[in-house]
Amino acid sequence: MELPILTNLTLAHFLFTGAVLFTLGLIGFISRRNLIVMFLCTELMFQGVCVTLVAFSRYHLNFSGQTFVIFVLTIAAAEAALALGLVVLLFRRKHTLDALAWASMKG
Amino acid sequence: MPESLVQLILYAATVLGAAAMVLLLPAPGKPGGTSWRPLGALLGAATLGGFWLLMSPLWLDRPRELEPYGDALTVTGLDPGAMAFYYVFSAIGIVSAVRVITHHRPVYAALWFVLVILSSAGLFLVLAAEFMALALVMIYGGAILVTYMFVIMLASQPQASDAPEDTPDFERYAREPLWASVAGFLLLAVLLTFIFDGDAVTRNVEAMAITNAEVAEQLLPNRAQIAAVDGGGDVITVDTAVGNVERVGLDLFMQNPLAIELAGVILLLSLIGAVVIAKTDVPDPGSDENDDPAVRAAVDPKPAPEAQA
Numbered sequence: 001m002e003l004p005i006l007t008n009l010t011l012a013h014f015l016f017t018g019a020v021l022f023t024l025g026l027i028g029f030i031s032r033r034n035l036i037v038m039f040l041c042t043e044l045m046f047q048g049v050c051v052t053l054v055a056f057s058r059y060h061l062n063f064s065g066q067t068f069v070i071f072v073l074t075i076a077a078a079e080a081a082l083a084l085g086l087v088v089l090l091f092r093r094k095h096t097l098d099a100l101a102w103a104s105m106k107g
Numbered sequence: 108m109p110e111s112l113v114q115l116i117l118y119a120a121t122v123l124g125a126a127a128m129v130l131l132l133p134a135p136g137k138p139g140g141t142s143w144r145p146l147g148a149l150l151g152a153a154t155l156g157g158f159w160l161l162m163s164p165l166w167l168d169r170p171r172e173l174e175p176y177g178d179a180l181t182v183t184g185l186d187p188g189a190m191a192f193y194y195v196f197s198a199i200g201i202v203s204a205v206r207v208i209t210h211h212r213p214v215y216a217a218l219w220f221v222l223v224i225l226s227s228a229g230l231f232l233v234l235a236a237e238f239m240a241l242a243l244v245m246i247y248g249g250a251i252l253v254t255y256m257f258v259i260m261l262a263s264q265p266q267a268s269d270a271p272e273d274t275p276d277f278e279r280y281a282r283e284p285l286w287a288s289v290a291g292f293l294l295l296a297v298l299l300t301f302i303f304d305g306d307a308v309t310r311n312v313e314a315m316a317i318t319n320a321e322v323a324e325q326l327l328p329n330r331a332q333i334a335a336v337d338g339g340g341d342v343i344t345v346d347t348a349v350g351n352v353e354r355v356g357l358d359l360f361m362q363n364p365l366a367i368e369l370a371g372v373i374l375l376l377s378l379i380g381a382v383v384i385a386k387t388d389v390p391d392p393g394s395d396e397n398d399d400p401a402v403r404a405a406v407d408p409k410p411a412p413e414a415q416a
Binding site: 009017041071096 | 128132158162189190193197200201204205207208213216217220223224227230231233234235236238239242243246247250251254255258259261262263264275277278280281282283284286287288290291292294295298299302303351354355357358359362363366370373374376377378380381384385387389390
């Protein structure tokens with residue numbers, strides 16, 4: 001007799017992994033002070049969303065979820081190009097990656 | 108297991124996870140940092156174990172399996188061995204994600220993020236999404252992470268060693284580890300309450316795509332002939348099975364033609380934008396344009412050392 005724990009892979013498993021990845025990305029984005037690592041954390045949130053989308057795609061046997069991941073990757077690539085360009089610009093201005101160096105911008 | 112006990116374990120594990128996160132994120136004047144890391148790792152492992160214990164179908168009244176449907180199972184199915192792969196890839200992914208947000212050097216954070224990408228590509232393979240797994244490794248691991256590496260190299264100051272004592276404060280210390288963890292794990296608790304709710308997700312039968320056999324019959328009836336013509340005069344056996352790549356491609360180009368065009372426009376715009384941003388002339392902090400004390404005071408509330416002298 002096989003244990004059900006070893007044979008049943010449920011949708012909840014993948015949703016859990018996606019939710020944890022998204023949460024860790026959110027915590028990192030709030031608490032880290034390095035600009036590059038903050039953008040890395042947004043990519044972590046993208047990863048969590050991608051896992052969730054593909055899991056739902058498999059669960060409903062509908063390929064639109066996987067198609068949407070392609071567009072998520074497109075936006076992630078565009079965001080990385082623009083955000084990293086801005087980070088280099090900010091670094092050239094103040095010679096530090098500390099997000100608190102730009103605290104004077106808050107209202 | 109009664110529903111209230113499930114909720115209790117869920118919230119207890121969430122609180123435990125938040126405590127682990129606070130211990131793993133170093134902050135000056137608060138418990139945390141290198142000496143507290145083993146305890147934080149232990150608490151984090153306990154959290155993960157608690158969640159996975161809750162998810163095991165031994166406790167769930169209605170296990171929501173990824174059921175077989177038509178020939179989808181034979182082509183893209185989940186076999187019982189996939190369970191172990193899920194746990195391995197998921198554990199590697201979550202541990203790497205924790206290292207991404209706790210490591211004090213951005214280069215190592217980016218390398219740990221590559222591991223997150225590889226393990227979620229593994230999860231995609233478990234979910235029978237082969238094309239997405241490959242695209243993820245190529246686009247994220249290949250292209251985006253290399254861009255990050257270049258920027259980290261361009262925008263970092265030299266330092267004596269990799270030791271935490273030699274790194275600047277803004278990389279060693281987190282800003283508000285307690286409140287960040289509380290906010291994050293509050294969100295996680297809400298999400299998991301819905302994930303563990305038995306009837307939250309019912310399978311949408313209407314939304315199901317047609318089976319691979321129907322796709323081969325209706326949409327791609329001439330596949331075998333095309334392949335045979337390509338092969339020349341000789342009779343060759345061609346594999347005409349419809350796989351994940353064909354299905355994603357059909358969905359992409361039949362359902363979303365406008366979205367593809369828009370994605371192309373967005374990529375072009377970001378290319379032009381990145382070039383414009385990179386060519387922007389930035390005055391150096393020590394150069395003449397910025398030496399005007401009035402401008403300095405407007406830009407930076409702290410008085411510049413030259414202005415005082």
